[in-house]
Amino acid sequence: MIQLKSVREIDRMAEGGAILAAARDLLEQSVRPGISTIELDRIAEDFIRSKPGAKPSFKGLYGFPGSICTSINNEIVHGIPSKKRVLRDGDIVSIDIGVLFEGYHTDSATTVGVGEIPEQSARLLDATRRALEAGVAAARAGNHIGDIGAAVQGVVEAAGFSVVKDLVGHGIGESFHEEPQVPNFGKPQRGTRLVPGLTIAIEPMVNAGRADTRTMPDKWTIVTVDGSRSAHFEHTVAITENGPRVLTASAQPRP
Numbered sequence: 001m002i003q004l005k006s007v008r009e010i011d012r013m014a015e016g017g018a019i020l021a022a023a024r025d026l027l028e029q030s031v032r033p034g035i036s037t038i039e040l041d042r043i044a045e046d047f048i049r050s051k052p053g054a055k056p057s058f059k060g061l062y063g064f065p066g067s068i069c070t071s072i073n074n075e076i077v078h079g080i081p082s083k084k085r086v087l088r089d090g091d092i093v094s095i096d097i098g099v100l101f102e103g104y105h106t107d108s109a110t111t112v113g114v115g116e117i118p119e120q121s122a123r124l125l126d127a128t129r130r131a132l133e134a135g136v137a138a139a140r141a142g143n144h145i146g147d148i149g150a151a152v153q154g155v156v157e158a159a160g161f162s163v164v165k166d167l168v169g170h171g172i173g174e175s176f177h178e179e180p181q182v183p184n185f186g187k188p189q190r191g192t193r194l195v196p197g198l199t200i201a202i203e204p205m206v207n208a209g210r211a212d213t214r215t216m217p218d219k220w221t222i223v224t225v226d227g228s229r230s231a232h233f234e235h236t237v238a239i240t241e242n243g244p245r246v247l248t249a250s251a252q253p254r255p
Contacts (some may be wrong), residue, residue, distance in 0.1 A: 001179060002171060002178070002179045002180060002192070002198065003171065003173050003174065003175075003178055003179075004195065004196075004197030004198060005173055005197050005198075005199050005238065006197070009104065009173070010197075010199065010238045010240075010245070010247070012101070012102055012103075012104050013101075013104045013105075013106055013173070013199060013236065013238070013247050014238075014245070014247045015101055015102070016054065016099045016100070016101025016102070016104055016105070016106045016247075017099070017106040017108075017236055017247035017248040017249075018251065019048060019051045019054050019099050019101060020048075020097055020098070020099040020106050020107075020108050020236075020248050021108065021248050021249060021250045021251065022047070022250075022251070023044050023047045023048055023097055023099070024095070024097055024108055024110055024248070024250070025250055026043060026044075026047055027040055027043060027044055027068070027095050027097070027110075027112075028095075028110060028112050030043055031087065031093060031095075031112045031114055032087070032114065032115070033087055033088055033089045033114055033115050034086060034087065035086070035087055036081075036082070036083050036084070036085060036086045036087070037070035037072075037079070037081040037082055037085040037086075037087070037093070038081045038082055038083045038085075039083075040068065040070055040081065040095065041066050041067050041068050041070065041081035044056065044067050044068045044097060045059070045067035045068075048067070048099055051101075053101055053102045054099055054100065054101045055099075055100050056068070056097075056098065056099065056100070057098025057099055057100045057105045057106075057107070057176055058096075058097075058098050061098070061176060064078075064080075064220065065080060065081075066080055066081040067081075067097075068081065068095055068096060068097050069081075069094070069095070069096035069109075070085065070093055070094070070095055071093065071094040071096070071221065071230070071232065072085065072087070072091055072092070072093050072094075073091055073092060073093075073229050073230075074223050074224045074227050074228060074229055074230060075094070075221055075222070075223050075230065076094075076164060076167065076205050076207070076213060076222045076223060076224060076230040076232065077094065077096060077167060077205060077221075077222050077232060078096075078220040078221050078222055079094075079220075079221050080218060080220055080221065087114045088114065088115075089114060089115035089116060090114065090115060090116060090117055090118065091113075091114040091115075091117070092111055092112065092113050092114065092117055092121050092124075092125065092229060092231065093111065093112055093114060094109060094110070094111040094112075094230070094231060094232040095109060095110055095111075095112065096108075096109040096232065096234065097109065098176060103174060104173055104174060105172050105173065105174070105175070105176045106172065106236040106247055106248050107172055107176070107201040107203075107234060107236050107248070108201075108234050108235055108236060108248040109203060109232045109233055109234035110232075110233060110234075111125050111128065111231040111232055111233060113125065120208060120229075121208075121229055123159065124161060124206065124208050124229060124230075124231045125231050126159075127155060127156060127159035127161055127206060127231075128156070128161075128204050128205075128206040128231040128232065128233050129233050130155050130159075131151075131152045131153075131155040131156050131184070131204040131206065131233075132152070132202060132203075132204050132233040132234065132235060134151040134152060134154070134155045135148045135149075135151050135152040135184070135202045135204060136202055136235060136237055136244050136246060137151065137244070138150070138151040139194060139200070139202065139237050139239060139244040140194065140239070140243055140244060141194055141195055141196050141239050141240070141241060141243075142193070142194065143188075143189075143193075143194050144188070144189050144190055144191045144192060144193050144194060145180055145181075145182055145183070145186065145190070145191035145192045145194070146186035146187045146188055146189060146190030146191040147186075147188045147189065147194075148169075148182060148186070148202060149182070149183045149184055149185045149186025149187075149191075150185070150186050150187055150188050152184040152185070152202075152204045153184060153185040153186070156184075156204065156206050161206050161207060161208055162206065162207045162208075162209065162210055162211040163184045163185050163204070163205075163206060163211060164184065164205040164206065164207060164211055164213060164230070165183070165184070165185055165211055166211075166213045166222075167205050167213070167222065168181045168182055168183045168184065169181070169182030169183070169184070169200060169201045169202050169203045169234070170182060170200065170201050171198070171199065171200050171201075172199055172200065172201050172236055173199050180192040180200070182200050182201065182202055182203075184203070184204045184205065184206075194239045195239060196239055196240050196241050197238075197239065198238070198239040199236065199237070199238045199239075199247070200236070200237055200239075201234055201235070201236050201237075202234065202235055202237055203232065203233070203234030203235075204232070204233055204234075205230060205231075205232045206230065206231050206232075207224050207228050207229070207230045208224075208228040208229045208230070209224060209226040209227070209228025210224070210225060210226045210228065212224070212225035212226065213225060234248075235247070235248045235249070236248045
């Protein structure tokens, strides 16, 4: 069942989203060659818990051990932070974060280059970020879930990359995963109609190679079958009468 939110509930989610955005920005600044993913996890958890009323959504969610997901290179999502996973120059790392604030969740992700990255990886990050922007722009009252997916898919495939179809975005609010599902592919005017009060996580996951995925033996980390690199960008978005409201936007716009 879809849970629509009141203006007050959306405002509360935006407060949590501001905490999440600040944590995400801090992590982007912290990524460097030689840092371990468990260090990034500690930075995130310490920052989130320093804010009254906030805690990491992921910690313990379905048994997940970390406060963030850290997925390196060919890892698409759900990478487990570890002191053994040390970032190296040329890597890309996807960082997925959730914040629970006063009873409401928000969710966001970014992919960051470590030092100097290959040109194809830079193009992959740019295309995935633009796909998220296109998906958000399509998240308008009167449109449908399919409009979001079609917008994302169009940007990704025009850039020569593949949309992951095994994983989707989702509704979000008092529960971390709510209805509806939000695929990153589709046809315009298909699927659930977007109405004011709907809050969703839009999250393009894009592979440089084939779209196929597989799950690693840890039962969490999902990787590309062909070993190609993958990028992941995500925002929590509210559908309003005045257009999409990004609840996890940075206070400082990206240059």
